[in-house]
Amino acid sequence: MQTYQSYKNIPSLAGICTMRDAMKAGLSVEECVTRLKRCHYAFKRLHQILTARLTAEPIYELKMAFSLHAHYCAEHVTALRKRVGEMREPPLGLDAIPDTHLEIFFDEILAAPTTEELLLGIYEKALPALKGALAVHMQDTNRLADHPSVRICKFALLEVNEMIDFGKKTIEQLIDEDARHEHAAWLNLLDDCLNAAGRLSGTAQPGTARLQPGNSVQRRQSVQPYKPNFFPKRDKRFPDPYNMAVNAEVFLYDEKFPPAPKTLMMFYKRLREIDVPEMMASIIAETPGKPWAYYADMTRQLWDEARHAMMGEVGFVALGIDWQKVMVNFTWSMALNTQLKPIERHAVLYYIEQGLMPKNGKRFEWEVGLASHNPLSALFQDYDWADEVLHARIGRDWYLKEFDDPKKAVQYGDECWSKVLMGWETWREKGLTQHRNWWPDLYKEACANWNIEPDPEILAYNTSYQTVRADLKNFSASA
Ligand SMILES: [Fe+2]
Ligand SMILES: [Fe+2]
Ligand SMILES: [Fe+2]
Numbered sequence: 001m002q003t004y005q006s007y008k009n010i011p012s013l014a015g016i017c018t019m020r021d022a023m024k025a026g027l028s029v030e031e032c033v034t035r036l037k038r039c040h041y042a043f044k045r046l047h048q049i050l051t052a053r054l055t056a057e058p059i060y061e062l063k064m065a066f067s068l069h070a071h072y073c074a075e076h077v078t079a080l081r082k083r084v085g086e087m088r089e090p091p092l093g094l095d096a097i098p099d100t101h102l103e104i105f106f107d108e109i110l111a112a113p114t115t116e117e118l119l120l121g122i123y124e125k126a127l128p129a130l131k132g133a134l135a136v137h138m139q140d141t142n143r144l145a146d147h148p149s150v151r152i153c154k155f156a157l158l159e160v161n162e163m164i165d166f167g168k169k170t171i172e173q174l175i176d177e178d179a180r181h182e183h184a185a186w187l188n189l190l191d192d193c194l195n196a197a198g199r200l201s202g203t204a205q206p207g208t209a210r211l212q213p214g215n216s217v218q219r220r221q222s223v224q225p226y227k228p229n230f231f232p233k234r235d236k237r238f239p240d241p242y243n244m245a246v247n248a249e250v251f252l253y254d255e256k257f258p259p260a261p262k263t264l265m266m267f268y269k270r271l272r273e274i275d276v277p278e279m280m281a282s283i284i285a286e287t288p289g290k291p292w293a294y295y296a297d298m299t300r301q302l303w304d305e306a307r308h309a310m311m312g313e314v315g316f317v318a319l320g321i322d323w324q325k326v327m328v329n330f331t332w333s334m335a336l337n338t339q340l341k342p343i344e345r346h347a348v349l350y351y352i353e354q355g356l357m358p359k360n361g362k363r364f365e366w367e368v369g370l371a372s373h374n375p376l377s378a379l380f381q382d383y384d385w386a387d388e389v390l391h392a393r394i395g396r397d398w399y400l401k402e403f404d405d406p407k408k409a410v411q412y413g414d415e416c417w418s419k420v421l422m423g424w425e426t427w428r429e430k431g432l433t434q435h436r437n438w439w440p441d442l443y444k445e446a447c448a449n450w451n452i453e454p455d456p457e458i459l460a461y462n463t464s465y466q467t468v469r470a471d472l473k474n475f476s477a478s479a
Contacts, residue, residue, distance in 0.1 A: 016150075017143040026142025032149060033087050035137050038098045038202055039156070040080040042130045045106035046122065047073035047299065052110060052226070052285050053118060055278040055337070058233040062115065065166055067277045067306035072159045074299040079152050081292055086148065094292075099202065100216070105193035107222035108186070116175050117183055123167020125190045131160045133201035140203070192217045230282040230337040232275065232330040241334075242433035243327035244424060244465035248272075249472055251461055252368070253360065259372035261458050263315070264446055266365055266377060268326050270312030270384065275333035276305035279345055286342040290398075297394045304387045311380040318376050320449050327438050335420045343402070344416040350395040351413025353388060355471055362388050417469075424466045437462050 004019060006012035013022055027035070050070035054063050081094055097103045109121035134153040143150050180187075196217055198206040234241050248265040251257060280302040284295060316323040336345045356362050362385035369378035403409040427433050440459050447454045 013144055016147055022142065022144040024142055026145060027137075027140055029087050032137075032141060032146055033084055033089055034098075035133070035201055035203075036080055036084055036087075036149060036152075037094065037096075038102070038200055039130060039133050039137070039153075040077060040084065040094060041098050041102060042106075042126065042133070042200055043073045043076045043080065043156075045102075045110075046070075046126060046130075047077060047295070048285070049106065049110045049118075049122065051281045051299065051302075052228040055281045055333070056229040056231060056233045057115060057118075058235040059115065060235055060237065060274070062119075062170070063274065063277065064306045064310055065170075067303050069163050069166075070281075071299050071303035072163065074296045076152075076156045076159070077292065078296045079156070083149055083152050099197045101193045101197035102200065104217055104219055104222065105190055105197070107226065108190060108193070108220065111221040111226045113221060116179055117186060119167060119171055119174065120180070120183060120187060121190060123164060123171060125187070125194070127160055127164045127167065129194055129200040131157065131164065132199060134160065136201045136203055186220060189217060189220055228282075228285055230278075230285075232278040232333045232337070234328075234330060237324045238328055238330070239324070240327040240433055240436065240438075241330045242427040243329050243435055243438070244331055244422070244433075245327065245435040245437045246439045246461075247463045247465050247468055247470075249470050250463045250468055252365070253472065257458060257461075259368045260374070260450070261443055261446070261455075262368045263372045263374045263377040264319075264321075264442060266368065266381065267312045267315035267319075268328070268442075270308050270315065270380065271323060271326065272309070272328050273305050273312070274309040274328065275330055276349075277302045277309075278330065278333035279336050280305065280349070282337045283342045283345050283349075287346075294398050297398060301391050301394050304391065308380075308384050308387065311384065315374075315376055315380060319446060321442065321445055325438060325441055325445070327436070331422060335422060339420055340416060346395075346399050347409070347413040347416045348420070349413075350399045351410055351417060352471065353391050353395055354410060356388050357392055422465070422469075424464075435464060435466075437464070 012019060047070050050066040050073065054066040054070070057063050057066060081092070084092055084094060106126070109118065109126060112118040112121050134157050138150050138153050138157075141149060194200065195204070196206055198204045232241075246265075246268070248269045251265050252262050252269075280298060284298050284302070287294075313323060316326065336348060340348065362381070366378065366381040366385050369381040372378070400406055400409050403412070424435070428435060439461055440454075443459055443461075444454050
């Protein structure tokens with residue numbers, strides 16, 4: 001070996017590792033698969049936790065990050081499943097729980113009673129443990145023989161590090177030492193789980209001073225099976241979540257209005273898309289037993305919808321407008337999550353999204369963006385349209401297949417939407433909202449930024465969702 005040389009000293013072994021690295025014993029296929037399955041399990045449980053918790057998480061930035069991180073985790077689950085499938089492994093056993101202590105570990109985080117504990121569990125315990133397991137795999141395996149796994153671990157680490165970094169910066173702002181101290185016993189319990197499992201990789205000696213080998217950890221928060229809460233919650237920047245006073249679609253499709261103020265309505269529509277992740281999370285969590293590709297596709301879409309909401313946020317920020325003055329409601333996700341079964345929610349989603357494809361849908365919004373000379377509006381609508389085409393495909397793949405006749409699938413979606421009760425008047429009577437028309441204030445603020453005088457006719461716009469829903473059909477069941 002001392003004398004071995006590659007041709008003209010160019011990197012040997014395609015540059016993936018040194019000759020010495022390639023000679024080490026590494027992991028057997030069996031050991032490799034066992035370890036990859038533990039990482040797979042961790043990503044799957046993190047995906048489940050993030051999805052289950054995002055609807056009732058009030059802080060908007062966390063809701064958005066949970067959407068992204070759920071998508072990341074779903075993608076790594078897909079990659080790891082594929083890799084395990086390449087390793088002479090039928091039956092794959094990917095649904096088996098690799099270690100009961102890991103099960104308790106993730107069950108405890110899933111059931112964390114507060115946002116603080118949830119953040120500490122995910123970002124200070126689970127993800128760092130996963131990072132450790134991925135790094136140990138790369139370190140221990142033969143990088144030539146097991147290169148496909150190394151590649152998967154390498155890419156996974158990129159996003160695991162990004163998630164940890166987000167968590168660190170968030171925890172620094174939200175959780176002080178006192179609060180952390182309050183949760184010390186529970187955080188110790190999480191450590192005990194990992195130690196009893198021989199860490200996430202299963203390669204460490206099991207047991208700690210607190211926990212001798214053979215003793216199992218006592219559950220604290222997950223004694224009862226966790227019941228997710230799909231009643232959406234929002235933070236203080238959403239002061240009037242039942243407000244349905246401004247019908248964006250009626251304005252958008254009214255030819256007498258010019259494109260520039262329509263961009264405000266489109267930014268509002270985009271920001272309001274936060275309700276789609278809130279709703280899709282409940283479909284994903286409450287639809288068991290589908291092939292993994294279903295969850296991966298649905299979670300990709302969930303993330304896209306969160307991204308569209310943030311495009312709306314950016315649109316307002318770019319115009320110097322405080323979006324807290326825009327009443328972004330949660331009535332759609334709340335009504336669907338509380339009134340419909342998961343398949344009925346999916347039906348409504350499909351119905352709405354296939355309705356976005358004709359000429360007056362997404363293309364129209366993009367054209368309005370172009371005509372408005374607001375380049376951000378045009379750009380965001382361009383991508384919003386492309387994403388919605390993908391979502392229509394996801395709907396065809398996973399929802400439409402439940403029906404023999406596509407027309408019936410669409411009709412069912414319309415029926416499901418029609419049976420949703422929007423308590424427009426009831427909410428007002430109960431004092432949940434006054435349905436205040438916030439449009440004139442928003443429009444005036446934008447005009448001040450544009451240095452123009454408000455147009456009296458645009459300023460006077462006052463059409464709500466009381467009788468006309470977003471697809472311009474009448475609410476048949478509006479209370
Ligand atoms: Fe959407
Ligand atoms: Fe969208
Ligand atoms: Fe969509």
